[in-house]
Amino acid sequence: MPSARHHLPVAGGVIALLLTAACGTDAEGDETPAGDGDYPLTVEHAMGETEIPEVPETVVALDTTYLDSAIALEAEVIGRTDYADSGDIRDYLGEDGQTYAGDAEVVGTLEAPDLAAIAALEPDLILSAKVRHEDVYDQLDAIAPTVFSETTGATWKENHLLAGEALGRSDLAREQVDDYEERAAALGEEIAAANGGDMPTMTLARFAGEPTVRLYAPESYPGIIQADVGLGIPEEAPDAAEGEIAVNLSQEEILDLDADHIMVSTWDDGAGESEEKAQDFTGNPLWSQLEGEQHxxxxxxxxxxVSLPGANSVLDEIADLFDVQA
Known part of the structure; x- marks a missing residue:
């Protein structure tokens, strides 16, 4: 059994499932979160400061991180960029995905948002990241108040809080992040208890159509979730270079993936290249020498x-894999 580089401490906590956000009532009689900020509201973000004159009712989200956050914060998403791998709202977003973004218009791709289509929607707020759309920030901000985080990925919790601030729902956003962290910690306690008090180690290997396999690092999105649960990293696992979220391993380095539990994901690139590379690796004799349980x-x-709803869905899958309560 691979030894652990560290067993991350798991804080005590009770799984919090109820959100107690302040609510208002719309014209149809449905409860919707009311803004918890004073308007006009000035939001500081990666591109400077943006004044939002009143509680935003409609949102255009140009990155899936913010699409997911807007849905979780119960904001009406009227525009979004297309997914790279499919057109439909992703299944893990459940009924909320359809309720708050099911009718959203696709306004181009992540790489090339359609500014004219966005302007035609007349949104109250536009959300994205500097790393994605810095070049068109001024045009977007001329359409509607626009708020950018610096990046996505490892800052997903901070980005959710930023979306909450811009939407006037900071209290709800903070509560949702706290609930997730308490849930992750409680799940880790369940896993440790089922494992005789010890936390197993885990790695995540991803096939993404490249000649290598990606081994995700602690600084990555899945690595942060892993740390929140308290699942350790094998001592023998190679470190990612500074600023990188993954280590690219060749077939000769397959054994570096080993851990008590090896999570294996394959990106749907639409052309089958990722699946082909996965078959190349798993067909290598070294793959059969991995000792850990593969999932x-x-x-x-x-x-x-790369979002809070996604992270909660990861916790669901971890609970199923370890046969403990979510």
């Missing part, structure tokens, strides 16, 4: 989601 996991959830 196929949902790539959309574990890697592509």
């Amino acid at each position: 196929e996991v949902n790539d959309e959830v574990w890697v592509s989601s």
Whole structure:
């Protein structure tokens, strides 16, 4: 059994499932979260400061991180960029995905949002990241108040809080992040208890159509979730280079993936190249020498989601894999 580089401490906590956000009532009689900020509201973000004159009712989200956050914060998403791998709202978003973004218009791709289509929607707020759309920030901000985080990925919790601030729902956003962290910690306690008090080690290997396999690092989105649960990293696992979220391993380095539990995800690139590379690796004789228990996991959830709803879905899958309560 691979030894652990560290067993991350798991804080005590009770799984919090109820959200107690302040609510208002719309014209149809449905309860919707009311803004918890004073308007006009000035939001500081990666591109400077943006004044939002009143509680935003409609949102355009140009990155899936913010699409997911807007849905979780119960905001009406009227525009979004297309997914790279499919057109439909992702399954892990459940009924909320359809309720708050099911009718959203697709306004181009992540790489090339359609500014004219966004302007035609007349949104109250636009959300994205500097790393994605810095070049068109001024045009977007001329359409509607626009708020950018610096990046996505490892800052997913902070980004959710930023979306909450911009939407006037900071209290709800903070509560949702706290609930997730308490849930992750409680799940870790369940796993440790089922494992005789010790936390197993885990790695995540991803096939993404490249000649290598990605071994995700602690600084990555799935690595942060792993740490929140308290699952250790094998001592022998190679470290990612500074600023990188994964180590790219060749077939000769397959054994570096080993852990008590090896999560394996494959990106749906639409052309079958990722699946082909996965078959190349798993057909290598070294793959059969891996000692850890292997689990196929949902790539959309574990890697592509990069959001709070996605993280909660990862916790669901971890609970199933370890046969403990979520």
